[in-house]
Amino acid sequence: MLIWFASARDGAALGAYLERLLHFDKSAVVRFVGVGPAAAAYSGPPFGGHPVLALRLSALQQGTEPFDVTVVAGKLLEGISRDDCQVLVPDTMVGGPSWAGLLPPRTGWTRIGLISVRELGRAAGQGNADFRFRALGLDRAGLDALGEEIWSRPVEAVQDPDSDAAPLTLRTAHAAQALGFLGPDAERTDEMAQLARIGRWLRVDAPYGTVLQRD
Secondary structure, three states: OEEOOOOOHHHHHHHHHHHHHHHHHOOEEEEEEEEEEEEEEEEEEOOOOOOOOEEEEEEEEEOOOEEEEEEHHHHHOOEEOOOOOEEOOOOOOOOOHHHHOOOOOOOOOOEEEEEEHHHHHHHHHHHHHHHHHHOOOHHHHHHHHHHHHHHHHOOOOHHHOOOOOOOEHHHHHHHHHHHHOOOOOOOOOOEEEEEEEOOOEEEEEEEOOEEEEEE
């Protein structure tokens, strides 16, 4: 299946997202869904803990037929043309990761506020620094336990003491930073990210992509 992007910029942005994802997981899988003039590329970045999904939207040419495939990220990246205007989408794979069958709703979200991209970047950076400082000498089990302790911490800047909903975690901020969704200079920018909720899902719409956290 060959599809056309609305612009070369959309193809290049999808390619950059896939490259970052493959940096962390060479066997990464993407659920690629096209509805109307937009395509959504969902992935499950390998940062452990409660499900955290990444989402990168791309604009498509008008008239693109709907599609929904689960594919190996590397093959999807290979299918993007050199001029970034089109992509040859591989056939859907047999099976696939469990998260691919548990995508959040596309509509019905309630906006709950904003958080500065700078704060998300600082929170992720502090988590990374804490992990490096305490990781020396730990075995695999110790590293996994340390990672779970650090990345499960709440991002204090967005806590609501009157809410029973699960807080935004450092794991979600880390995913946004690692996949490039906060931009090239997150700790100095004045941009904001939008927060929204539906059911057990929390959504962070950053300048260059979205991260979804499930309780």
